[in-house]
Amino acid sequence: MFTLFFIDLGRKILSFMYFFGGLTNLTVQTVYQTFKPPYKYGHILEQSGKAGSDSLPIVSVVALFIGFIFALQFGYFMQRIGSEMYIASLVALAIVRELGPVITALIVAGRVGAANTAELGSMQVTEQIDALETLATNPIKYLVVPRFVALSIMLPLLTLYANIIGIIGSYLICVVKLGITSNMYMNMTFSALFYKDLFTGLFKAWIFGMVIALVSCYEGFNVEGGAVGVGRATTRSVVFSFLMIIAADCLFTALFYFIFP
Amino acid sequence: MIEIQRLSKKFNNNLVLDELSLNVQTGQTCVIIGRSGCGKSVLLKHIVGLLRPDSGRVLVESKEVAGLKELELVALRAKISMVFQGGALFDSMDVSENVGFSLLEHTRMSQTEILGRVEESLSLVGLSGIGNLMPSELSGGMKKRVALARAICIKPEIILYDEPTTGVDPITGDSINELIRSLHDKLKVTSLVVTHDMKSAYHIADKIAMLYKGRIILEGTPKQIQETRDPVVHQFINGLSKGPITEAMDNFK
Numbered sequence: 001m002f003t004l005f006f007i008d009l010g011r012k013i014l015s016f017m018y019f020f021g022g023l024t025n026l027t028v029q030t031v032y033q034t035f036k037p038p039y040k041y042g043h044i045l046e047q048s049g050k051a052g053s054d055s056l057p058i059v060s061v062v063a064l065f066i067g068f069i070f071a072l073q074f075g076y077f078m079q080r081i082g083s084e085m086y087i088a089s090l091v092a093l094a095i096v097r098e099l100g101p102v103i104t105a106l107i108v109a110g111r112v113g114a115a116n117t118a119e120l121g122s123m124q125v126t127e128q129i130d131a132l133e134t135l136a137t138n139p140i141k142y143l144v145v146p147r148f149v150a151l152s153i154m155l156p157l158l159t160l161y162a163n164i165i166g167i168i169g170s171y172l173i174c175v176v177k178l179g180i181t182s183n184m185y186m187n188m189t190f191s192a193l194f195y196k197d198l199f200t201g202l203f204k205a206w207i208f209g210m211v212i213a214l215v216s217c218y219e220g221f222n223v224e225g226g227a228v229g230v231g232r233a234t235t236r237s238v239v240f241s242f243l244m245i246i247a248a249d250c251l252f253t254a255l256f257y258f259i260f261p
Numbered sequence: 262m263i264e265i266q267r268l269s270k271k272f273n274n275n276l277v278l279d280e281l282s283l284n285v286q287t288g289q290t291c292v293i294i295g296r297s298g299c300g301k302s303v304l305l306k307h308i309v310g311l312l313r314p315d316s317g318r319v320l321v322e323s324k325e326v327a328g329l330k331e332l333e334l335v336a337l338r339a340k341i342s343m344v345f346q347g348g349a350l351f352d353s354m355d356v357s358e359n360v361g362f363s364l365l366e367h368t369r370m371s372q373t374e375i376l377g378r379v380e381e382s383l384s385l386v387g388l389s390g391i392g393n394l395m396p397s398e399l400s401g402g403m404k405k406r407v408a409l410a411r412a413i414c415i416k417p418e419i420i421l422y423d424e425p426t427t428g429v430d431p432i433t434g435d436s437i438n439e440l441i442r443s444l445h446d447k448l449k450v451t452s453l454v455v456t457h458d459m460k461s462a463y464h465i466a467d468k469i470a471m472l473y474k475g476r477i478i479l480e481g482t483p484k485q486i487q488e489t490r491d492p493v494v495h496q497f498i499n500g501l502s503k504g505p506i507t508e509a510m511d512n513f514k
Binding site for chain 1: 309334335343346349352363367
């Protein structure tokens with residue numbers, strides 16, 4: 001019983017180390033290929049469209065609802081202590097520092113990361129990635145770099161957009177439902193926010209974008225076993241992306257807490 | 262010339278290639294025959310540098326493939342084309358983009374020149390005028406022929422074929438055989454064809470080599486292979502259900 005437990009645990013540790021080693025290797029090669037000419041601007045633009053503008057509707061809806069929900073939840077407590085005017089500041093800080101980057105990253109991991117893994121996984125099982133290599137084309141340069149660059153640019157932009165939409169959602173609830181004046185709401189929002197709040201949020205979004213691109217491409221490249229393998233890899237890609245986003249968020253939040261107290 | 266010297270490859274604990282040696286002369290068409298899963302495709306992937314040997318060497322034009330630097334490998338791959346079993350056409354591109362991929366990526370040819378070369382390659386495989394179709398709109402046989410067009414579009418010196426006639430109707434199969442033969446006769450392309458289609462093998466081969474248990478157990482001209490007394494080769498080429506190959510498998514079970 002105990003032996004089996006330790007064998008299973010050992011396998012899981014080895015599997016994680018294999019994953020981590022492979023991901024590190026892919027990261028190094030991707031960064032190297034990103035700065036090595038020629039640059040595939042067309043492919044980067046195409047992937048930016050898929051990752052960025054195509055994600056706008058879902059990011060808009062979710063960010064707006066998050067704004068509604070947070071305004072109502074904070075409103076519930078702040079009204080009890082007679083401090084409704086601080087709702088705007090709290091929502092702005094929560095969205096810009098934390099919720100905007102994390103929620104956007106989770107949406108993009110589920111939508112774009114899963115699509116990346118499924119697409120590259122299908123290419124892997126149908127030997128299209130081998131075909132690329134035999135046609136003297138580096139698959140990392142051709143397939144991973146455009147996704148890596150596109151996501152690392154688009155995720156901060158999407159986060160900025162989600163921040164604005166979330167604050168608008170909160171504004172609507174506060175002004176229409178909670179009786180806070182428009183001027184008061186805007187003043188409390190902008191007085192609470194500093195550049196460092198925006199910077200730390202966008203920096204985290206940049207990291208999350210790279211994490212999503214690398215994890216999704218790594219899982220896609222390592223698909224084995226046909227259609228079932230593609231499905232399994234897509235699930236793993238989303239799960240690992242979520243875990244790594246939350247872990248990176250925790251790490252950088254702690255880091256920024258000490259760097260910019 | 263392709264020289265394979267004592268090549269071994271293991272996947273997990275399964276020894277797929279066991280000190281395999283084979284030479285293919287320049288301009289020769291060599292057909293590798295053997296049962297499904299015996300390592301024929303693995304052998305091709307070593308020649309084009311997709312897999313690295315556990316031991317042994319693969320030399321193409323006297324250069325060891327596994328020892329090449331990135332740029333040298335790119336230069337070598339510009340001379341070698343591979344036709345994959347399922348075609349391996351890029352789903353996101355139409356037929357023209359698939360066929361002209363290498364020219365677009367690695368040459369400074371104009372769009373018009375590339376389209377001209379693409380159309381020339383497509384007409385060679387009997388598929389002119391289908392450049393705008395997507396791979397999903399093609400039948401299995403058409404995909405194989407488009408893959409062949411993609412392979413010949415760069416005018417390679419060596420073409421590796423992974424089961425080019427498997428899964429196509431006999432007429433398409435024969436036209437693919439004719440095409441391989443004519444590339445050999447007209448362009449003096451060195452070809453290595455992996456197949457278990459014996460009709461195809463006899464039709465196109467200058468030399469046939471039988472791969473069994475990770476090694477080449479017999480090589481010779483189509484006539485020599487047909488007349489062999491080797492029981493393993495005899496069973497395989499005649500498609501007999503009883504013989505040393507199946508007996509070995511029964512004993513293994």
